[in-house]
Amino acid sequence: MSTFDFPPSIASRPTYGALAPRAGAAQIMLADAEGAEALLAVAQADPELMHRAHVIYIPKHTGERFTDPLRAAAPDILHIAPSYPACTQRLHRVFSAAPMGAQIYLAGTEGLIGQAMALALQIGIPKSAIQTEHRGSVARRVQCVHCKGITEDVMTDPFQCGHCGLNLFVRDHYSRRLAAFQGVCIDAEDPGNVPPSVELYS
Amino acid sequence: MTIQFNDETFRDDYTFRNSEWAIRRFPFPFHEDSYMYSVNMERHRGGPEGSVYEKRFDVDEHYISEMRDRAQVLADDPLRCQSLPHMTLAGWDLLELIMVSKSEDYPDLFELHRDGATWRWVNKPLGIDDTFTFMDESSLPYGPMEYITRQTQGDFAVLDQRENNLWMDAGMVTTQADWSLDFDIGMNFFEWHAPVPMAHEMGVFKRALKFLLNVQQGSPARRLNWTMTVNPLLDTSPENYHKWGIQKTMLTPENVGRKQHLRVELQTFFRLPRSNALVFPIRCYLIALEDLVTVPKWGRRLHRVIRDLPEELATYKGFIDNRPMILDYLSQYDDGQTTSPGIWPDLDTEPPLRR
Amino acid sequence: MSAGLEKLPVIVTAKVKLNDLVTRFEFAHASGKALPPFSGGAHTVVEMQDGAKTRLNPYSLMSDPMDPTQYAISVRRDAAGRGGSVFLHDKVQVGDKLMLGMPVNLFALDLTARKHLMIAGGIGITPFVAQIKQLQTTGGAFELHYSARSQALASYADDLRAAHPKRVNLYLDDQNQQIPLERLLSGQPPGTHVYVCGPRGMIDWVLATAERLGWPPEAVHSEEFLAPQSGKPFTVDLAQTGKTITVGEHESLLEAMEREGVDAPYLCRGGACGQCETRVIAHDGTLQHNDHWLEDDERDGSKIMPCVSRFEGSRLVLDR
Ligand code: FES
Numbered sequence: 001m002s003t004f005d006f007p008p009s010i011a012s013r014p015t016y017g018a019l020a021p022r023a024g025a026a027q028i029m030l031a032d033a034e035g036a037e038a039l040l041a042v043a044q045a046d047p048e049l050m051h052r053a054h055v056i057y058i059p060k061h062t063g064e065r066f067t068d069p070l071r072a073a074a075p076d077i078l079h080i081a082p083s084y085p086a087c088t089q090r091l092h093r094v095f096s097a098a099p100m101g102a103q104i105y106l107a108g109t110e111g112l113i114g115q116a117m118a119l120a121l122q123i124g125i126p127k128s129a130i131q132t133e134h135r136g137s138v139a140r141r142v143q144c145v146h147c148k149g150i151t152e153d154v155m156t157d158p159f160q161c162g163h164c165g166l167n168l169f170v171r172d173h174y175s176r177r178l179a180a181f182q183g184v185c186i187d188a189e190d191p192g193n194v195p196p197s198v199e200l201y202s
Numbered sequence: 203m204t205i206q207f208n209d210e211t212f213r214d215d216y217t218f219r220n221s222e223w224a225i226r227r228f229p230f231p232f233h234e235d236s237y238m239y240s241v242n243m244e245r246h247r248g249g250p251e252g253s254v255y256e257k258r259f260d261v262d263e264h265y266i267s268e269m270r271d272r273a274q275v276l277a278d279d280p281l282r283c284q285s286l287p288h289m290t291l292a293g294w295d296l297l298e299l300i301m302v303s304k305s306e307d308y309p310d311l312f313e314l315h316r317d318g319a320t321w322r323w324v325n326k327p328l329g330i331d332d333t334f335t336f337m338d339e340s341s342l343p344y345g346p347m348e349y350i351t352r353q354t355q356g357d358f359a360v361l362d363q364r365e366n367n368l369w370m371d372a373g374m375v376t377t378q379a380d381w382s383l384d385f386d387i388g389m390n391f392f393e394w395h396a397p398v399p400m401a402h403e404m405g406v407f408k409r410a411l412k413f414l415l416n417v418q419q420g421s422p423a424r425r426l427n428w429t430m431t432v433n434p435l436l437d438t439s440p441e442n443y444h445k446w447g448i449q450k451t452m453l454t455p456e457n458v459g460r461k462q463h464l465r466v467e468l469q470t471f472f473r474l475p476r477s478n479a480l481v482f483p484i485r486c487y488l489i490a491l492e493d494l495v496t497v498p499k500w501g502r503r504l505h506r507v508i509r510d511l512p513e514e515l516a517t518y519k520g521f522i523d524n525r526p527m528i529l530d531y532l533s534q535y536d537d538g539q540t541t542s543p544g545i546w547p548d549l550d551t552e553p554p555l556r557r
Numbered sequence: 558m559s560a561g562l563e564k565l566p567v568i569v570t571a572k573v574k575l576n577d578l579v580t581r582f583e584f585a586h587a588s589g590k591a592l593p594p595f596s597g598g599a600h601t602v603v604e605m606q607d608g609a610k611t612r613l614n615p616y617s618l619m620s621d622p623m624d625p626t627q628y629a630i631s632v633r634r635d636a637a638g639r640g641g642s643v644f645l646h647d648k649v650q651v652g653d654k655l656m657l658g659m660p661v662n663l664f665a666l667d668l669t670a671r672k673h674l675m676i677a678g679g680i681g682i683t684p685f686v687a688q689i690k691q692l693q694t695t696g697g698a699f700e701l702h703y704s705a706r707s708q709a710l711a712s713y714a715d716d717l718r719a720a721h722p723k724r725v726n727l728y729l730d731d732q733n734q735q736i737p738l739e740r741l742l743s744g745q746p747p748g749t750h751v752y753v754c755g756p757r758g759m760i761d762w763v764l765a766t767a768e769r770l771g772w773p774p775e776a777v778h779s780e781e782f783l784a785p786q787s788g789k790p791f792t793v794d795l796a797q798t799g800k801t802i803t804v805g806e807h808e809s810l811l812e813a814m815e816r817e818g819v820d821a822p823y824l825c826r827g828g829a830c831g832q833c834e835t836r837v838i839a840h841d842g843t844l845q846h847n848d849h850w851l852e853d854d855e856r857d858g859s860k861i862m863p864c865v866s867r868f869e870g871s872r873l874v875l876d877r
Contacts, residue, residue, distance in 0.1 A: 124748020188447030
């Protein structure tokens, strides 16, 4: 199973639910890797809704595993994209054309959900039109508060900022606008004293 | 009174000093010998003459130097001042509120002349005399919020009100107690307070939000908050923490009285009329421990508060490692005598320190 | 904090009869000062001295929010009501002095919206008049759909259509015209917010249709002022002040407290803002909740909104 129970945390840290079919003027779905399982669950619960959906899917390391089942669910449009950056322009176009009442479904890693949510909000789609479900990796997108560089797929805490090289600890404080957690210098008060990295949620 | 403005720095050589006048009027935040989070709001309708509560926007001897420090911070990092697109109207509201308040409260320092939409603003301490068109952004060198807050002490969070919540959608933040506007902009009330320990469980923020949503035009409110800072450093930002954090390790028993500062925020809340937004000015006052203990009541009380503060709060406020040294210093000024209730220095009625 | 503290003394500068039902009142500051600016959708509580009785009625401000020289309200004559609107129509004249509460906005535009879709019924047009003026100044996109019983009763329709011919749409009941709501709510671009002000039936219709079409709640705004309902007189013990007061048939619990000099907070006087919320210490009987504020689980006898709600029974003790 690809689900993970995040321990309770502070109010700015996103929480995730389970996708459920919702009536609306349009159905737009985006998933990466194991996130496909969440979309397939929606298709199973309401096959008709899936036939009206525009689905964008990024398989990542799962290869062909979910592409055939998704095709079999027969969405109105299915677009397989090699990466999130490769489909951002398309997503922008699809979100911008979505009438009020459209339902958005995001499933997969926190990085994908967060970035697509930020894009949707920026276009004006209200937050509660967007459902999210976490699946797969617990890697985080982290912004270095010092140099502002964002590092993708951070798996350890602390980690070294990929931009400025500072050693950062990963806070649960999260910015929806940046789609990133906050990384703060861990050895500012004792330079060089960096505790060993541990895997997130290990 | 006319204010004698200091020429001082809040960085590098740290020449910041409080005059005798500034020490006496310092907003001491503890009304009793212990501290716990509370909403502790009251109406902001003046206060005793000469106190920091008297005027809507207090101007003191540090004004010119603080504004110089702000300009330096913004030159180094322009992201400290940001406004989401829907907040421009609130920016004009804020500009009007400050210009009207300051010109009425300090007529010898500030003047506002309005002729329809043509406004002339005179700021004598900073040598500014600008004529512009109200509600026309192109007539000012900066956006309205940035223009006026480059001329007003304190940080400013401008909060949009919608969905029964407050959203931090604009701000000028260069003297903050360790939070990042660039990171927090766009968050709602609960989200930007998320890192504060304990208070959520206590329901403090729920009550505070309910209060703030109901702050009405013409009825501003205020409260105090506090923390500790080594050196009179205004810009204790997370952005620069990797540079200033090390200063916390430079306290010694010899320099703690001079270097360790109590940092108090006078937080006020005004409803902005045209935008229905709320502005949250956060004015920072710094005082060295050696100056603070010249008021015997404050010396006694601060010792007791710091001593009894829960560990989580001392950690959150960033002085847990230095607490023993601070307590050693302050204990010299706590002779165990009782203190009078309330925040005022009560110099005439409180007993001198018994040695 | 009692909200009514800050008040504006004003003088009536104009009284304009618009049609059989609606009259506009215009005010200037009594001492010639500038009136505070406000935001579109704000209301003011008008304080009227009707003999020994003080009447306090909320009305939407409909003048230009940027114009400090005057405020305006439009009052629909409500013959079946408790008398505030009739008093204004019949007794208040140009030159009279009144007190107004500071503007309070419980129906503000969501300024993050990309477009504002406004739906008005009858006198519900008034907050939109001010909001449209605000959007004219700040340059926001809007579209108004306004339904009224007849051309004669469609207050301000001509002015609005003349100023914004492409954005204002009028629907008249006596011509069998109806707002094409379903179609309107089906093709709006992302970031549109819908606002409705009018009779209860219209509000329910818009809210239900929006929900059915998948509109998220934060993009749907409504305003309805409830008028306090009359009812059987009842007696209340006030624990803090130690007073026992009787609430008359045609007055609200809030009004009765004010009559007795009890400091009771309020903002909207219409069951919407939550400001008057009061703890019930004990009761023996039935609380008649008429507000829009309390959650269902708060209607368990622990709280009451004195501006609109009443009581029937033998004993009620409140924390005031
Ligand atoms: S006064 Fe607003 S709910 Fe009672």
